[in-house]
Amino acid sequence: MILLKLLKSDRSGTFMLALLLLTTLVVPICNLLLPESSSLHISTYTMTLLGKYLCYALLAVAVDLVWGYLGILSLGHGAFFALGGYAMGMYLMRQIGSRGTYGHPVLPDFMVFLNWQELPWFWHGFNWFWFAMLMVVLVPGLLALVFGWLAFRSRVTGVYLSIMTQALTYALLLAFFRNEMGFGGNNGLTDFKDILGFSLQSDHTRAGLFIASATALGLGYLSCLYITRSRLGRVCTAIRDQEDRTRFTGYRVEHFKLWIFTFSAMLAGIAGALYVPQAGIINPGEFAPLASIEIVIWVAVGGRATLYGAVAGALMVNYAKSYLTAAMPDAWLFALGGLFVLVTLLLPRGVTGLLRKKEVTR
Numbered sequence: 001m002i003l004l005k006l007l008k009s010d011r012s013g014t015f016m017l018a019l020l021l022l023t024t025l026v027v028p029i030c031n032l033l034l035p036e037s038s039s040l041h042i043s044t045y046t047m048t049l050l051g052k053y054l055c056y057a058l059l060a061v062a063v064d065l066v067w068g069y070l071g072i073l074s075l076g077h078g079a080f081f082a083l084g085g086y087a088m089g090m091y092l093m094r095q096i097g098s099r100g101t102y103g104h105p106v107l108p109d110f111m112v113f114l115n116w117q118e119l120p121w122f123w124h125g126f127n128w129f130w131f132a133m134l135m136v137v138l139v140p141g142l143l144a145l146v147f148g149w150l151a152f153r154s155r156v157t158g159v160y161l162s163i164m165t166q167a168l169t170y171a172l173l174l175a176f177f178r179n180e181m182g183f184g185g186n187n188g189l190t191d192f193k194d195i196l197g198f199s200l201q202s203d204h205t206r207a208g209l210f211i212a213s214a215t216a217l218g219l220g221y222l223s224c225l226y227i228t229r230s231r232l233g234r235v236c237t238a239i240r241d242q243e244d245r246t247r248f249t250g251y252r253v254e255h256f257k258l259w260i261f262t263f264s265a266m267l268a269g270i271a272g273a274l275y276v277p278q279a280g281i282i283n284p285g286e287f288a289p290l291a292s293i294e295i296v297i298w299v300a301v302g303g304r305a306t307l308y309g310a311v312a313g314a315l316m317v318n319y320a321k322s323y324l325t326a327a328m329p330d331a332w333l334f335a336l337g338g339l340f341v342l343v344t345l346l347l348p349r350g351v352t353g354l355l356r357k358k359e360v361t362r
Helices: 002-008 011-032 044-068 077-094 109-113 129-153 158-176 203-229 231-241 243-248 253-279 289-302 308-327 332-346 350-361
Strands: none
Touching: 002 011, 002 203, 011 044, 011 203, 011 308, 044 077, 044 203, 044 253, 044 289, 044 308, 077 129, 077 158, 077 253, 077 289, 129 158, 129 253, 158 289, 203 231, 203 253, 203 308, 231 243, 231 253, 243 253, 289 308, 289 332, 289 350, 308 332, 308 350
């Protein structure tokens, strides 16, 4: 009943979820059941690319939750995405075993190359899938909890908070680049073999990861929609619009900020964990401040404070990136910057805002 009420109050989101469900069914079928000679066949490469787009869409929804509905412009959500990805990457590395280049049954190849004698303590437990999945949400969530508690109780807001989040992800970038940290240095983690005993090179495994990514996006979207439509969401909107007035009415503003920020970080970690087995690699480049800025651009292009707009923006911008980086690799960043300026000046509510304006006009 609650789900029906949510969907009824969000028609555009309902349409997006219906399209997502249709895509989840059609893409694996066209890949696995139709022969390559068929005009309707979808290649494994295309399915994997779409799966990565869905992970990006979940990440965009997480950012839209804190930026669109809480007013926190986070320029560090790429860090939470990367931490979730590293947790999954550590699990996948432990599954390689003696099949690595150096054939060591316990140590990953990069540790053997660096003459490590034993597995670091923080790698223990990652041979179990359930433990790795726990770390996927626990590590980003714990970092967001500590960072948020320190920042929000000090009432850091606006551009200062944005700079702090960017400094956080840059600090992690520098740390993970160091070989002695035990995360593969600048090369990161790669050469994954299988997940839960299934080969990552198999079309069926790729289809399963695609379905898992679509399911995570759907559930993440519904969770955020429930939050924004609840009393909690109304308080968050009040904090976004008039933080001081909300505080004077008796609400502990820092508690609301901390809860939403931590939940958003966990969603970003899940997105990163689903992204890594499809991308086949995770390295410190995911911590780059530019990556976090791109996420904000996805949300701005799609439409802030809509959730479904964040999904649309992530899909559109990343499709354009895939095309332009191949067609005009030197001009991609200029195109991205131009797109952001264009949207800011002409479409302050994003593409979905333009569509809503047309609906109102009709």
